[in-house]
Amino acid sequence: MSATHPLIRMRHVGKHFGTFKALNDINLEVTKGERIVVCGPSGSGKSTMIRCINRLEKHDEGQIFIGDIELTDKLRDLNAVRREVGMVFQSFNLFPHMTILKNLMLAQKLVRKTPKAEAREVAMHYLNRVKIPEQADKYPIQLSGGQQQRVAIARALCMKPEVMLFDEPTSALDPEMINEVLDVMIGLAKDGMTMICVTHEMGFARSVADRVIFMDAGEIVEQGTPDTFFSAPENERTKLFLSQILSH
Amino acid sequence: MSFDVTLIFAALPKILMGIGLTFQLLILSGVLGLALAVVLMLMRVSGKWYLSWPAQVYIYVFRGTPILVQIFIVYYGFPQLEFIREGILWPIFRDPFGCAIVALTLNTGAYVSEILRGGVLGVDRGILEAGEALGLNRRQRFTYLTTPIAARLALPAYGNDVISLLKSTALASTITLADMTGIARTIVAQTYAPYEIFISLAIIYMIITFFIQKLMARVERWLGRYTLRTGKT
Amino acid sequence: MDVLSGWWDDFFWGSVVVAQVFLASLVLMVLFGLIGAAAKLSGSRIAHKIANGYTIVFRGTPEILVILLLYFGSAITLTAIAQLFNPDIKFLDVPPFWAGTIAIALIVGGYATETFRGAFLGVKPGSIEAAQALGMSGFQVFIYVRVPEMWRLALPAFGNHMLSLIKNTALISIIGLNETLFVAKQAIGTTGQPFIMYIMVGVIYLGFSSVITLTVMALEHYGNRHMRVTT
Numbered sequence: 012m013s014a015t016h017p018l019i020r021m022r023h024v025g026k027h028f029g030t031f032k033a034l035n036d037i038n039l040e041v042t043k044g045e046r047i048v049v050c051g052p053s054g055s056g057k058s059t060m061i062r063c064i065n066r067l068e069k070h071d072e073g074q075i076f077i078g079d080i081e082l083t084d085k086l087r088d089l090n091a092v093r094r095e096v097g098m099v100f101q102s103f104n105l106f107p108h109m110t111i112l113k114n115l116m117l118a119q120k121l122v123r124k125t126p127k128a129e130a131r132e133v134a135m136h137y138l139n140r141v142k143i144p145e146q147a148d149k150y151p152i153q154l155s156g157g158q159q160q161r162v163a164i165a166r167a168l169c170m171k172p173e174v175m176l177f178d179e180p181t182s183a184l185d186p187e188m189i190n191e192v193l194d195v196m197i198g199l200a201k202d203g204m205t206m207i208c209v210t211h212e213m214g215f216a217r218s219v220a221d222r223v224i225f226m227d228a229g230e231i232v233e234q235g236t237p238d239t240f241f242s243a244p245e246n247e248r249t250k251l252f253l254s255q256i257l258s259h
Numbered sequence: 260m261s262f263d264v265t266l267i268f269a270a271l272p273k274i275l276m277g278i279g280l281t282f283q284l285l286i287l288s289g290v291l292g293l294a295l296a297v298v299l300m301l302m303r304v305s306g307k308w309y310l311s312w313p314a315q316v317y318i319y320v321f322r323g324t325p326i327l328v329q330i331f332i333v334y335y336g337f338p339q340l341e342f343i344r345e346g347i348l349w350p351i352f353r354d355p356f357g358c359a360i361v362a363l364t365l366n367t368g369a370y371v372s373e374i375l376r377g378g379v380l381g382v383d384r385g386i387l388e389a390g391e392a393l394g395l396n397r398r399q400r401f402t403y404l405t406t407p408i409a410a411r412l413a414l415p416a417y418g419n420d421v422i423s424l425l426k427s428t429a430l431a432s433t434i435t436l437a438d439m440t441g442i443a444r445t446i447v448a449q450t451y452a453p454y455e456i457f458i459s460l461a462i463i464y465m466i467i468t469f470f471i472q473k474l475m476a477r478v479e480r481w482l483g484r485y486t487l488r489t490g491k492t
Numbered sequence: 493m494d495v496l497s498g499w500w501d502d503f504f505w506g507s508v509v510v511a512q513v514f515l516a517s518l519v520l521m522v523l524f525g526l527i528g529a530a531a532k533l534s535g536s537r538i539a540h541k542i543a544n545g546y547t548i549v550f551r552g553t554p555e556i557l558v559i560l561l562l563y564f565g566s567a568i569t570l571t572a573i574a575q576l577f578n579p580d581i582k583f584l585d586v587p588p589f590w591a592g593t594i595a596i597a598l599i600v601g602g603y604a605t606e607t608f609r610g611a612f613l614g615v616k617p618g619s620i621e622a623a624q625a626l627g628m629s630g631f632q633v634f635i636y637v638r639v640p641e642m643w644r645l646a647l648p649a650f651g652n653h654m655l656s657l658i659k660n661t662a663l664i665s666i667i668g669l670n671e672t673l674f675v676a677k678q679a680i681g682t683t684g685q686p687f688i689m690y691i692m693v694g695v696i697y698l699g700f701s702s703v704i705t706l707t708v709m710a711l712e713h714y715g716n717r718h719m720r721v722t723t
Contacts, residue, residue, distance in 0.1 A: 065392055093394040104389035108407045108485050117403060118393035150485040163389075170393060323655075323701035324694045325662035328673060332694065335680070336687035422552070429554035433666065440557060453564035461553040461561065468552035 018043050018078060018174055018205055019064060025072030026059060033059045034070070035229040041174070041207060046200045048216040048237075049209045051226035052252060057209045060226070061176045064207070065096040078173075094122055097167030101179040103159040105151040111138070111162050112147040115169050123170065130169075137165035141195050157188030161195055168199075175199065177208040211256065217241065225249045266455045270446050274460060277439035281467075283356075284428040284438065288363035289421060295368030300375040314372070321369035326427050329366055334358040334434045359431040367424050374420060378413030379405055411482040418475035422468050429464075439463060495688060499679045506672035507696055513593050513661045513671065514654075514700070520597030521657060525604025532609050543605060550602035556663050558599055563591035563667045592664030600656050607653065611646035612638070644715040651708030658700050662693070672696050 019041040026034040034056045041047060049057045062068040063075060066082050066089060075082045077092050086092070106114050115134035119125040125133070138144045141161040143154075151159055160180060167175060177196065181189040193215050200206060200219040210216070216223050216237055223240040225233045225248075233240070233249045241257075244250050302314035321329065337343045337352045351357035382405050390400040432441030443460045447453050496503075531543035550558065567585035574581045585591075615638050623633045665673035676689040683689070 067388055067391060090394040090396055093392060096392070098389075098392035100385060100389060100392075102385050104383075104385040106386060106389070106404060108411075118390075118395060121399050121403070122394040152486060153488055166389075166393070320694075320698060323698045323705075325659040325673075325697055327662045327665075328690060328694050328697060331673070331676075332687065332690040336690045339685065339687045426554040429556050430663075432556075440554065444560070447560075447564065451568065453561060453568055457557060457561040457565070461549070461557055464554060464557070465549065465552035 017041060017076075018045075019207075020076040021060075021063075021073065022075075023073035024060075024063065024070045024075060026056075026063065026068060026070050033229050034063070037073070037229075037231060039224075039231065041205065043173070043205050044203050045205055045221050046219050047207045047222045047224060048220040049207065049224045049226060050211065050213070050216070050252070050256075051232075054228075055226040056229040057226050058178050059229075061098075061178060061207055061209055064176060065093050065098055067098075090122060094170055095173040097170060097172035097175045099160070099163050099167055099175065099177045099180050101182050103151075103156070103163045103183075105159055105163055105166070107151050110148050110150055111154070114151070114162065115166050118166070119169055133169050134165075137168045138162075140168070140198075141165045142191075155188060156184045157191045160184065160188075160192045164192070164195055164199075174205040174207070177206065177210065179209050179211070181210065181212060213241070213257065225252060227252070263452060263455055266450060266452050267459050270443070270450075270456050271459060273446060274439050274442050274456075274463065277437055277442045278463075280356075280431075280436060280438040281425075281428050284359055284363060284431055284436075285421075285425050287360050288367055288428075289424055291360070291364040292367035292371055292424070295364060296371035296375055299368060299372035300379065303372065303376055304379055318369045318372060321366055322373070326362065326366045327430055327433065330359065330362040330430055330434060333362045355431070355434045355436050358434060359428075359436060363424065363427055363431075366427070367420065370420050370423070371417065374413050374416040375409065377416065378409035378411075381412045382408045407482075411479075414475065414479050414482060418472065418479075421471055421475070425464070425467060425471065495683050495685050496692065499675070499683075499689075502675045502679070503672055503692060503696065506670060506675040507700075509589070509669065509671040510658070510661050510696070510700060513589065513596075513664065513669070514658050516589075517593045517597040517600070517657050517661075518654065520594065521601045521604055521653065524597060524601030525608050525653075528601065528605030529608035529612060532605065533612060547602045547605050550599045553599075555596065555599050555660050556666065559592055559595040559663055559667060562586075562595045562598075563588060566591060588664060588667045588669040592661070592667060592669055596657055596660040596664070599660065600653050603656070604650070604653050607646050607649040608642070610649075611642040614645045615641045647708065647712050647715055651704065651712075654704050654708070655701050658704060659697065662697065 017040040019039070021037050021039040024034055024037040024039075025032070037056075037060060039060075049060070051057050059068055063070045063082075064077070069084070070082070077096065080086070080092055082089075082092065105111075106117070109117065112131070112134055115138065116127070116130040119130040119133060120127065135144060135147065138147060141164055143158055143161055146154055146158060146162070151162070154162065164175075164180075180196070181192050184192065189212070193212060196206075196208070196215065197219055208215075208220075220237050222234055223237050224231055225240070225244075225246075227248050233244060233246045240249075241253065244253055299314045299318065302310040303318075305311060333352070334355060337358070343349065343352055351361065386404055386408070387400055390404050395403070428438060429440040431438050432444055435441070437445075439460060443456050447456045450456070528543045528546055531539040534540070563586065567583065570584045570586060571581065574584045619637050619641065620633060623637045628636070661669075661671055662673045665671055665677070668674070672693045673690075676693045679689045680686045
């Protein structure tokens with residue numbers, strides 16, 4: 012993939028749940044190294060959109076391309092695509108019955124077929140990166156929310172993906188733990204990781220994002236650089252949303 | 260009318276001679292039934308209608324009819340059918356022990372498969388999604404994520420079913436088997452002392468039940484060691 | 493199939509007996525279950541211990557054993573008492589219908605104790621506090637808040653208890669109750685066709701359990717109507 016060839020392309024993507032239209036004519040291109048923040052009110056389709064990217068949800072209309080590969084039902088090796096797309100969930104979703112180390116090593120062994128010793132090295136490397144190497148042999152339940160989420164980020168990083176998706180990574184955390192997670196994400200961004208982040212943390216958006224996208228009622232309403240987005244939003248709906256979340 | 264304690268002491272050794280048979284019935288049917296239950300459960304959750312439907316019908320029939328009727332159908336009914344009498348499995352069906360094992364296995368298999376299915380369905384979806392997102396395929400998710408977690412979730416209900424199975428073994432006495440209940444009934448018929456004998460028998464079953472529960476609690480603690488914040492086993 | 497002709501009547505009346513046992517034991521089972529649950533929920537340590545003993549005894553003992561013990565035990569006692577008045581009486585028994593009904597009600601009642609207790613504890617304290625804050629009397633809170641919610645929570649397990657009752661009825665044939673399994677034994681005596689007769693019994697019981705299951709499903713559907721999202 013060249014520097015200008017998009018990593019992710021979504022063209023006229025639509026999705027419904029029964030009669031409810033969750034996504035409507037979504038068009039998005041993400042190039043390598045871009046940091047994108049997606050914001051919007053609840054039910055706007057932000058999570059659905061990024062979950063379509065690694066096909067945790069299947070889109071009904073339009074096309075989605077990861078690199079040159081199109082996501083369709085006929086795709087034979089979906090997991091080859093998923094290896095390259097890392098995801099961090101709002102509720103961490105660590106494997107509760109495995110130690111932290113095993114959490115980080117499992118997918119390496121099963122999906123990338125990495126030998127055990129190497130997998131362990133990679134795991135410890137990223138555990139150090141998120142600054143909690145001493146938790147390696149503990150179980151998830153013994154860690155705080157912030158620590159668990161950092162482990163979740165490390166777990167996704169162990170697969171060395173091309174792009175990272177964050178689905179409201181700090182929304183389930185107590186306020187005092189939000190920063191430790193955001194710091195890790197900022198560090199990733201500074202190292203050039205391509206990322207799409209659904210979040211309400213506008214401070215993070217301002218400092219790290221190349222592009223901010225506002226979604227409402229299943230559509231991309233507006234997008235722009237953080238400067239233009241926050242200081243001079245064009246659309247009425249964008250202005251309404253910003254006034255609601257930025258007032259306190 | 261008196262309560263003859265000496266009768267208990269005389270009868271107890273005789274009754275306990277049947278404990279071997281009781282345990283044989285329990286363990287053999289338990290193990291075979293568990294294997295059957297795993298197969299049925301996989302059929303049920305496979306998503307393929309030609310596997311799921313037959314499994315559902317089987318479970319529906321075996322959970323909807325009394326186990327005593329099932330035992331009688333196997334023991335009294337099957338020998339009536341020519342293809343059973345002339346089939347290679349005839350030695351099993353000719354023998355009351357074989358019939359009891361078959362009936363108990365088929366019955367407990369149906370119940371346990373639903374318990375296992377409950378465990379599988381109880382696994383947090385988010386965990387499976389995380390596995391998907393990491394690129395694990397369906398079999399890998401089922402082996403490394405679903406199975407360990409479902410086993411822990413299913414264990415309490417499974418423990419209850421083991422105890423139900425123990426109680427069902429007593430029905431083997433209705434097809435001439437000399438398990439503890441069978442022996443006890445013979446003694447009562449001879450001595451006209453139902454209170455002494457049957458109460459003793461009940462106590463024996465309760466003691467066995469107690470030990471099974473203790474065993475299950477141990478297994479539960481071991482399987483659930485990752486749920487403790489202290490990290491101790 | 494024509495071997496069954498002549499026996500349809502008997503199977504019908506046998507089924508009626510099954511239904512009668514079911515209804516009688518259902519009432520008793522609910523009674524025993526509620527009393528047991530109340531005992532466990534009360535502050536009294538003694539009541540708690542007795543209720544615990546009740547559940548342990550009847551959950552750890554094979555059903556057939558309880559039936560045999562209740563029937564033969566009561567028969568021996570009754571005969572002994574009757575012989576005090578009339579030495580000629582050889583054997584006086586409690587009718588198998590009642591010995592069996594009470595036996596299975598006691599057994600399933602042991603399980604029902606836990607079900608009712610769990611359902612009672614499952615009612616959200618918030619709902620109760622809200623009702624109390626609104627000024628409702630203890631009795632009103634019980635009738636309008638506790639009972640409906642308890643019922644809804646208990647329903648799935650209660651459905652299983654009802655299925656247990658109906659299936660345990662077959663065991664009462666062992667002490668001579670003329671329900672369907674007993675009828676089948678007689679039919680086999682004359683026709684020599686065990687397979688079809690026992691299958692018939694199976695079909696009858698499957699019919700009963702299906703009716704119960706469907707009824708419970710309908711009740712659950714009705715009971716959860718306020719919980720379903722309707723968008």
